[in-house]
Amino acid sequence: MPVFSPYAERLSRLPIERHEVLVRGGTTAYWVYGPSLDVEGVPTVIAVHGFRGEHHGLEPVLAYLPELRVIAPDLPGFGETAPIPGRTHDLDEYAGWLQEFAAAVAPGAVILGHSFGSIVASAAVAGGLETPRLVLINPIGAPALEGPKGVMTRLAVFYYDLGAKLPAKLGTALLRSKLIVRVMSLTMAKTKDPVLRRFIHDQHDTYFSDFADRDVLRDAFVASVSNDVRAYAPQIDVPTLLVAAQQDDITPIEAERYLATLFPNAELVEIAGVGHLIHYETPAEAAGAIRRFLRVPVARGQ
Numbered sequence: 001m002p003v004f005s006p007y008a009e010r011l012s013r014l015p016i017e018r019h020e021v022l023v024r025g026g027t028t029a030y031w032v033y034g035p036s037l038d039v040e041g042v043p044t045v046i047a048v049h050g051f052r053g054e055h056h057g058l059e060p061v062l063a064y065l066p067e068l069r070v071i072a073p074d075l076p077g078f079g080e081t082a083p084i085p086g087r088t089h090d091l092d093e094y095a096g097w098l099q100e101f102a103a104a105v106a107p108g109a110v111i112l113g114h115s116f117g118s119i120v121a122s123a124a125v126a127g128g129l130e131t132p133r134l135v136l137i138n139p140i141g142a143p144a145l146e147g148p149k150g151v152m153t154r155l156a157v158f159y160y161d162l163g164a165k166l167p168a169k170l171g172t173a174l175l176r177s178k179l180i181v182r183v184m185s186l187t188m189a190k191t192k193d194p195v196l197r198r199f200i201h202d203q204h205d206t207y208f209s210d211f212a213d214r215d216v217l218r219d220a221f222v223a224s225v226s227n228d229v230r231a232y233a234p235q236i237d238v239p240t241l242l243v244a245a246q247q248d249d250i251t252p253i254e255a256e257r258y259l260a261t262l263f264p265n266a267e268l269v270e271i272a273g274v275g276h277l278i279h280y281e282t283p284a285e286a287a288g289a290i291r292r293f294l295r296v297p298v299a300r301g302q
Contacts, residue, residue, distance in 0.1 A: 010063035029080035030073035050115030054079030064287030077216030089219035095123035126232035141259035233262035
């Protein structure tokens with residue numbers, strides 16, 4: 001039975017085009033939301049999704065940003081983008097991939113990253129990716145192994161280690177376990193709205209196991225828990241927006257407030273009543289913060 005999306009009607013108004021481009025010896029699939037790339041004068045954003053996700057995860061936010069052109073790629077090894085041949089998918093590789101992707105598709109675009117994408121985006125910008133502004137949603141602003149959920153993170157480390165060490169068929173089945181995915185989804189969702197909760201769980205059921213193989217998943221997981229945005233913040237001198245959740249179980253809001261002080265030029269917007277799923281639970285609030293930060297007026301009739 002199809003699950004109702006609270007954002008389907010808004011999203012249906014946006015033109016969406018699928019494209020591919022060769023980056024670092026592999027083919028990257030990406031989607032353009034809004035005006036096509038040959039239309040001039042439209043602000044352009046490259047949006048990088050989080051760990052185990054793919055481009056669909058950010059669609060609720062994009063549904064509230066019809067004034068922009070948003071380019072949303074699938075990270076290598078996830079969704080419709082194959083792993084980069086012969087490479088370890090660590091943070092350096094993902095940051096290098098993003099630098100080359102942006103240069104090939106939309107030089108000078110605003111860069112946006114959610115969750116693990118916030119680390120990738122920050123590392124890429126600190127490493128020389130030119131952008132006028134940086135937007136980080138649910139930024140990873142503290143070490144995952146040291147926070148209040150450090151025990152849960154260590155259990156996740158054991159889970160991914162086990163998935164990598166078991167025989168291939170059994171290990172992959174464990175990593176794609178619907179039960180594990182549902183437990184994760186239940187843990188992160190804060191909304192009490194049954195329709196929205198059903199949508200969130202369906203999104204995770206549908207896309208959270210859309211990874212190429214267990215090796216790339218293990219690499220990306222290690223990258224996600226071994227790094228955080230703090231290491232890159234002092235090197236990023238472009239205006240930066242942090243959109244943080246007051247109930248985030250992965251990075252506590254106190255750590256996000258401290259993270260904002262590490263950037264030379266950062267603005268922090270806090271959203272109450274939501275955790276690590278801003279992009280699903282409060283996309284309108286996130287989009288409003290992004291629009292104000294980019295100084296983009298609301299499109300008439302939207």
